[in-house]
Amino acid sequence: MQKERSFFKEIEEITEYDGSALDLLRPRLLLAAGIIIVFAALVFCRLWFLQISNNEEFLSKAYNNRVRVRELAAPRGHILDRNGVSLVTNRPSFNVLLVREDSGNEPSLMKRLAKVFDIDVARLWERIREAEHIPLHIPIQLQEDINWETLAYLENHKHEFPGIRIEVTPRRVYHYGDLAAHLIGYLGTISKRELMGSVEGEYSGRDKIGKMGLEKLRERDLRGEKGTSFAEVNARGFQQQLLKRVDPLPGRELHLTLDVKMQQVAEEIMNSEDKSGAVVALDVNTGRVLTLVSTPPIRLEEFIGGISQKNWDTYLNNIKKPLINKAVQGVYPPGSTYKMITALAGLEEGVIDLESVYYCPGYHAFGNRIYRCWKWSGHGAVNLTRAIAESCDVYFYQVGQLVGVDTLAEYAKKLGLGVKTGLEIEHEKAGLVPTKKWKRDRHNIKWQEGETLSIAIGQGYNLVTPLQITVMTAMLANGGKKYRPQIVEKVVNPNGEIVERFEPELIEELTGMDQHIRLIQEGMYEVVQGKRGTARIAKIEGLDIAGKTGTAQVVRLAQYKHLKEEDIPYKYRDHAWFTCYAPADKPEIAVTVLVEHGLHGSSGASPIAKAVLETYFADRLIAPEVAENKE
Amino acid sequence: MIRIDRRLITHFDWTLLLLILLICGMALLNLYSASYPPKAWGMPPYLKQSYLFLMGFTAILFIISFDYNELIFWNYPFYVTIIGLLVFAFFMGQSAGGAQRWIDLGFFRLQPSEPAKLMLVITLSSYYARKEVINGYSLKQLLAPIVLTTIPFLLILMQPDLGTALMLAIIFISMTVFVKLRLSTYLTLGGAALFAVVFAWYKLLKPYQKQRVQTFLNPENDPMGHGYQIMQSKIAVGSGGKFGKGYLEGTQGHLHFLPERHTDFAFSVWCEEWGFFGSMFFLGIYFFMLLWGLRVAMHAKDRFGMLLAYGVTMLIFWQAIINILMVLGFLPVVGIPLPLVSYGGSSLLTTLLALGILMNVRMRRFQPGKGEEVDTD
Structure with a gap:
């Protein structure tokens, strides 16, 4: 003790036991207890507010956090000729989607994806820019109809691509090429105006819709009904388990009066x-x-997923006017x-x-x-x-x-x-x-x-x-x-x-x-x-x-x-x-x-x-x- | 042959021990859920924390075996050691999240800023106990405590760990206000503090620290950043409802929406899984333990014991309340753990040592020389 005393020179004598001095401090302990109780009451009120009063709001927020509701595309109805020969059916198309809410460092992710797709990274950014007005939790499509190799790679390395999801959608197959192309028409991504004009919930942003011909006129019959899947995901967007699934209802078959053989010959x-x-x-x-x-004829394949400006110009400048259905418009x-x-x-x-x-x-x-x-x-x-x-x-x-x-x-x-x-x-x-x-x-x-x-x-x-x-x-x-x-x-x-x-x-x-x-x-x-x-x-x-x-x-x-x-x-x-x-x-x-x-x-x-x-x-x-x- | 006063055993604080054990039990239960499912490699946090609990209780046994008044002597070596460790951590320590905080001891990583909090409580208790001023301390008399606080405060602030540094300041204020100051001292210190805060905001705080405060003040501006953590924590707590989602059933925690779920946001996990009543049960015990700590101070036999018990209780209280208010969305994310509950060895051992001191004060509340003494082998 000697040392310290010399170090703090002005230190006064330690009181051996001074009851009166301790008694002076005791009310302050009660004050401290009061502070603790006030804070405890504050915590109590806050917990009441969060867990009792606003429980429902937070429950739904927690639900939205963990449950991803996905649309399951309905296979579009097939188109057949008068003898039951298939003209147009579907095959699975694997599309790559991005949920921006779940993707981490986007620049590096985009760079890697562009490499996988073997395309210019600018095209991916363009897709993201186009979707600026769409809420972050809604997936946007980065690449359509990827091949098996790309698919296998993405599936095997999916943990390196947070927020990336593969979606399987039906894609049109034209068994007779461009046969009766003007009549059958083609599909395209739904436009903003078409989306506004549709019944709430029927279509969503990336849906394909008939743009021309019977695909457009018979949209109601061909589209079918979408299914829904409810999946639990973690914070990085990876699926944990499937909660519920409502299967899609395929579209109706459209049998035409057309005769494939005659059409082909002509x-x-x-x-x-x-x-x-x-x-x-x-x-x-x-x-x-x-x-x-x-x-x-028009080349239907060129119209799937939106025709390029170059192809469109070629059609427009052709003096034989392929875009006109001459049987009814000529x-x-x-x-x-x-x-x-x-x-x-x-x-x-x-x-x-x-x-x-x-x-x-x-x-x-x-x-x-x-x-x-x-x-x-x-x-x-x-x-x-x-x-x-x-x-x-x-x-x-x-x-x-x-x-x-x-x-x-x-x-x-x-x-x-x-x-x-x-x-x-x-x-x-x-x-x-x-x-x-x-x-x-x-x-x-x-x-x-x-x-x-x-x-x-x-x-x-x-x-x-x-x-x-x-x-x-x-x-x-x-x-x-x-x-x-x-x-x-x-x-x-x-x-x-x-x-x-x-x-x-x-x-x-x-x-x-x-x-x-x-x-x-x-x-x-x-x-x-x-x-x-x-x-x-x-x-x-x-x-x-x-x-x-x-x-x-x-x-x-x-x-x-x-x-x-x-x-x-x-x-x-x-x-x-x-x-x-x-x-x-x-x-x-x-x-x-x-x-x-x-x-x-x-x-x-x-x-x-x-x-x-x-x-x-x-x-x-x-x-x-x-x-x-x-x- | 050691002579043990029988009153040491009859006065042993079984209530406090029971409270600590209850809280530790709930903490381990919660930690298991917060780190569920277990990772394929490494020791799961709840197991590691269990070992640390055992270590901590051993330390308690050690600390209650001698009179707390010995700390007045051991205080300065202890102080110097901690400062040394802080300096060491600053220059040689491991960084986490941009801060130099850790010293790797092999079996666990020591964060010297944690024991520094307890060290400050002991130091200030020791100083104020030795220097008793009935009419209130003058500014001059406070010079030594201010210096003793400022040294670790700056070292921790420079790591940078704003939360813990502020914790030291809060401890200093809690203890200094408690021992009574002169009115002039209050005014001077208050003015200086105000100046320091303004100065700190414009000159000292790192951008990320400022951002945390700003985010807290306006969380909607930053829904994906720091505001995200608070928002997710509120969602976790709020979605717990009356009875909670059930043990191991919390979606916010297990699906990783909740950040830092086994450390700073551990209480959030508890609230989500056990609901309002579960949270009330936990907080009831926790706050009862704190009030019990003040009761220990109330019955302390001397000034040093009272200051120690009070300081230790307030140390735990302030950390707990800051952490809880942060989890409930009332305070910014400051990185203050919930003592005994948040995963982390340095904090846990420090807290258990602090509680050991509390037990020590409780055990030795009787007047010296007035009890019987018993010989044992």
């Missing part, structure tokens, strides 16, 4: 000959669409296919009958103008059958002149022109059937009688779609019944229940015209089967076909008039039409072919229709031979 010929145009085949007695081709002058309308109008209005004969010197003078027949040497004396069979313009100039443009328009509309056919497809065009009133309203110019002559042979202001011409042909074939063209045969639930079945839909029926229609049918029969018919090359052994060729003028520029056809620039060449039905005596199918800038209906278009018919009648065409051989 597309192959059109594509192999590099033809731009459309092929349509309808069941004349029901309105079923058997074939609907538009070329050049409008062309009907050319000589219109002559059936002129004929029907003439017959019905009593202007002509089967006996009426006009003389064709190769031209027709009207007013102060000369209107040429396509055959400059002239057809001589022609009756209705010959006029159709040989497509004599002069005959129809005169019929048209007699009935007038407004009456022609009336019959054109009766036969389905100028109105949409009602096929389940987007952006169908109605075409144009000109009348005097139309011209006055549209151009504020009086109708010139000479223009009626052009209309009567299908040129001028007339505009039709290949589908409309097919509907017209089908009506002429079936005696005047106008069916709405339909593409869906049936819709089947995953449990096999048929929720929608094809039902023919009669829109309109021309009554009392049977006699006159039969006369027109005879003319159309001669077009293919007759000795001087314009489409003799479409003749098929063992099958009677009735049809009509057509050439739609694109321009009437004098400078090209006398050029050889091959020398006319592509975009100024005439369009080639051919429309037909078969068998001629008991019609089943109507086929129309339009080849843009294909020059002549007979050579440019009819061989394609022939190939489609051969495919349709393949069984019956071989059968007689077999029967003969047996004999």
Whole structure:
């Protein structure tokens, strides 16, 4: 003790035991006890506040912390043809997702991921930037449809990639490539506007939705219902256990009326000959669409997951306009296919009958103008059958002149022109059937009688779609019944229940015209089967076909008039039409072919229709031979 | 032949021992859950902590075997040793979280700032016991305690460990205020303290320390950083509800949402799994132990004993209340453990030694020379 005392010089004597001094301090101990009790009370209140009063709020926060609710994508409904052949199905696609809330050091993570994906890291950052407005706990997609190698690597090293998750979603498989691409359409990531417009909870940010064609129109049937899984995760986002799972409900199967073989044949010929145009085949007695081709095709694979700007520009700049579905969106002058309308109008209005004969010197003078027949040497004396069979313009100039443009328009509309056919497809065009009133309203110019002559042979202001011409042909074939063209045969639930079945839909029926229609049918029969018919090359052994060729003028520029056809620039060449039905005596199918800038209906278009018919009648065409051989 | 006063045995503080054992039992139970599931390698924390408890109780046995008044003599060697260790830790120690805090002793890593707290209690008790001033201490008389506190305070602050340094300051204030100061001393010291705080904020505090305070004041600004820890702790406690989620069933703790769940946030684990009533039971015992400590001070036979008992109790109290208020979201994350409950050898051994001193004071509360003496072998 001595030492210390010398160290602290001013230290006073330690009191041995001073009861009074200790008693002075004792109340201070009580004060300290008071402080402890006050703090204890504070802790008590705080615990009450957290655990009793606000328990529910914190319980839900704890739940949200640990439970990740995930959507399980529903396999999209398959698309099949009329014979049950699969056109479009699904395969699993492995996508890499990032939950930013769970990912640690993002720059290093992104760098490593970019290496794994073998892409530029900037692309990953772009994905993250795009999702800036999305809450952190919602996963964002970094990479879609990774290959097996990448998948295996990520699975084996998943602890090196916190916040990264693999998701399996169904991805479309196109078994026939781009077959019927315009009709089937494609899927794309849902847009903000589509998301806003949907029912709450139906879609979420990364969902695929039909963007075009049946994928879009039949979205309700094809999408199915999403499932949900509730999984417990730890703070780093790794799954600990599965709590609950509601399986997704697959989408409905969409059976089309389409015939894969016919569609294939038509597309192959059109594509192999590099033809731009459309092929349509309808069941004349029901309105079923058997074939609907538009070329050049779009490449569906390029559209999955969003088309690149470069590809899009290529499509836009292609003069053959692949993005347009020419069967329903392409409008062309009907050319000589219109002559059936002129004929029907003439017959019905009593202007002509089967006996009426006009003389064709190769031209027709009207007013102060000369209107040429396509055959400059002239057809001589022609009756209705010959006029159709040989497509004599002069005959129809005169019929048209007699009935007038407004009456022609009336019959054109009766036969389905100028109105949409009602096929389940987007952006169908109605075409144009000109009348005097139309011209006055549209151009504020009086109708010139000479223009009626052009209309009567299908040129001028007339505009039709290949589908409309097919509907017209089908009506002429079936005696005047106008069916709405339909593409869906049936819709089947995953449990096999048929929720929608094809039902023919009669829109309109021309009554009392049977006699006159039969006369027109005879003319159309001669077009293919007759000795001087314009489409003799479409003749098929063992099958009677009735049809009509057509050439739609694109321009009437004098400078090209006398050029050889091959020398006319592509975009100024005439369009080639051919429309037909078969068998001629008991019609089943109507086929129309339009080849843009294909020059002549007979050579440019009819061989394609022939190939489609051969495919349709393949069984019956071989059968007689077999029967003969047996004999 | 050692002569042991029989009163040492009759006066042995069985209540305090029981309280300590209860708390330690709950702490081990909690630690098992907080480090569950056990890692594949290394000794699980609850087992390591059990050994440390045994070590600690051995130390208690040692410390109660001699009169606490001996500490007045041992105080300075003890003080010098601790300062030496702090200096050593500062220059040669191991760093954790950017701070030089540890000295590796092989079997466990010593954090000298922990025993420094107890050392300060003993030093101040010893000084104030020897220098008794009835009318209150003058500033001049406080010079020595201030210097004795400032040396370890600065050493710990420079590690940097703001929480523990502040703890030393709080101990100093608690004990100095207790022994009565003159009014002028209060005013001067209060003014100086205010100045020091302002000066520290602008000149001394490291950015991360400032951020902690700011985060505490406005946790929503930083939901993923320090605010995250407090938020997760509140969620853990709050989601416990009345009866808790059940032992080993706490989701916040076991799924790692809770940070530092076996050290600073151990109480959070307890609250989540045992609920409001479980927390009340634990706190009831804990606060009862603290009040018991003050009772020991109340009945101490001399000034040194009273100061020791009071100082030791306040040392445990302040750490506990700061830790609990932090866990409950009332204070910023300062890295102060909950004595006896948070995992960590230095803190545990220090606390048990402190409680040993408390027992020592309790055992020797009788007046010297007035009891019987017994011979034993």
